Amino acid sequence: MMRNRLVISKPMSSEDRVSLLSTTDPEEVESVRLSAVEVLLKTCGPEVYYRGLIELSNICSRDCFYCGIRRSNLDLKRYCLNDKDIATAALWCAGQGYGSVVLQSGERCDDAFIGLIVRAIHRIKAETRCGALPDGLGITLCVGEQSRETYQRFFDAGAHRYLLRIETANPDLFARIHPKEQSFETRRDCLRILRDVGFQTGTGIMIGIPGQTIEDLAGDIDFFIDEDVDMIGMGPFIPHASTPLGSLPCPGKDRRMLLSLLMIAVTRLSIPDINIAATTALEALDTAGREQGLNFGANVLMPLLTPVKVRRDYLLYPGKPCLSESSAAFRARLEESVLKMGRKIGYNQWGDSPHVLKRRVADSG
Ligand code: SAH
Numbered sequence: 001m002m003r004n005r006l007v008i009s010k011p012m013s014s015e016d017r018v019s020l021l022s023t024t025d026p027e028e029v030e031s032v033r034l035s036a037v038e039v040l041l042k043t044c045g046p047e048v049y050y051r052g053l054i055e056l057s058n059i060c061s062r063d064c065f066y067c068g069i070r071r072s073n074l075d076l077k078r079y080c081l082n083d084k085d086i087a088t089a090a091l092w093c094a095g096q097g098y099g100s101v102v103l104q105s106g107e108r109c110d111d112a113f114i115g116l117i118v119r120a121i122h123r124i125k126a127e128t129r130c131g132a133l134p135d136g137l138g139i140t141l142c143v144g145e146q147s148r149e150t151y152q153r154f155f156d157a158g159a160h161r162y163l164l165r166i167e168t169a170n171p172d173l174f175a176r177i178h179p180k181e182q183s184f185e186t187r188r189d190c191l192r193i194l195r196d197v198g199f200q201t202g203t204g205i206m207i208g209i210p211g212q213t214i215e216d217l218a219g220d221i222d223f224f225i226d227e228d229v230d231m232i233g234m235g236p237f238i239p240h241a242s243t244p245l246g247s248l249p250c251p252g253k254d255r256r257m258l259l260s261l262l263m264i265a266v267t268r269l270s271i272p273d274i275n276i277a278a279t280t281a282l283e284a285l286d287t288a289g290r291e292q293g294l295n296f297g298a299n300v301l302m303p304l305l306t307p308v309k310v311r312r313d314y315l316l317y318p319g320k321p322c323l324s325e326s327s328a329a330f331r332a333r334l335e336e337s338v339l340k341m342g343r344k345i346g347y348n349q350w351g352d353s354p355h356v357l358k359r360r361v362a363d364s365g
Contacts, residue, residue: 169219275299
């Protein structure tokens with residue numbers, strides 16, 4: 001039997017997005033999924049790119065109402081990896097052919113922290129240049145809001161991508177999930193500065209935040225389009241009992257999972273040529289969550305490379321997967337499922353999105 005084909009106007013309107021995100025009928029969901037995969041394969045190809053994730057410190061100066069490593073959470077042993085630990089994890093990443101690394105951390109703006117990041121970038125670049133990776137590992141940073149000068153130092157040191165989630169593009173909802181000292185405008189301006197400095201920029205949101213509506217989620221995709229970002233990392237909100245948002249009602253697990261997958265698919269349909277990650281939080285809700293993300297149009301995976309001894313302490317939310325599984329075991333498991341779904345792994349490549357390449361051509365012409 002022929003499946004319903006989706007009728008989507010081009011370019012898709014905000015109303016179209018609301019209607020697709022509201023889908024609950026399994027046949028319709030499948031049809032959104034198939035369309036997203038078709039667009040992905042046509043625009044970006046079957047490759048899935050790996051970014052090895054190193055969570056280098058859970059020390060954080062921020063107090064976000066949803067996050068397990070917020071400064072007010074005292075039930076946590078705080079850690080910061082040293083230069084050698086970071087280099088060891090990055091070298092393992094390069095040895096596996098992963099091509100890119102993500103350095104993520106709680107937010108700090110002090111000189112010691114900035115110095116650690118700059119040294120890490122220099123060292124990773126110096127130690128991972130080889131025949132397969134002539135420019136060394138691609139380096140993505142995810143270390144929060146910093147000054148223009150700091151972003152420039154990171155870029156000059158050799159990092160080329162930066163992830164800074166907007167968390168929600170609705171300024172009122174943003175204000176409800178952050179302390180007063182943080183603002184939507186500052187975070188958005190950071191994204192603009194990052195782009196101006198020369199980074200490929202990524203952003204993203206949490207899905208199923210208490211009080212968030214389908215219109216908010218559709219508006220988040222409008223934000224991704226307006227800010228012309230190159231990559232997206234988004235996943236379900238997962239309540240953490242030691243945070244203020246942990247006790248507020250939010251949609252059930254299944255609903256958050258479905259909405260997260262639909263967000264991936266509708267983002268892919270709206271902006272075909274960007275990179276979209278199937279994030280760890282998907283796997284916290286469902287053991288096959290990341291594979292599902294790929295099946296709904298994502299093309300990036302972030303295998304965890306944080307040393308096992310500190311993984312438990314980087315607990316943004318409960319139910320984080322891979323707390324004890326070795327990075328090697330995870331690699332084998334992931335590779336098998338990626339190949340099984342008929343996709344390929346883009347080993348030894350930075351895996352920049354066609355969106356970036358297109359902009360480069362436009363800028364130089
Ligand atoms: N300090 C860095 C890294 C933050 S942690 C920064 O500001 O970019 C990375 C992401 O984890 C956050 O951007 C947020 O979207 C997500 N996160 C935090 N708490 C979460 C929760 N309870 N459920 C789901 N995702 C969460």
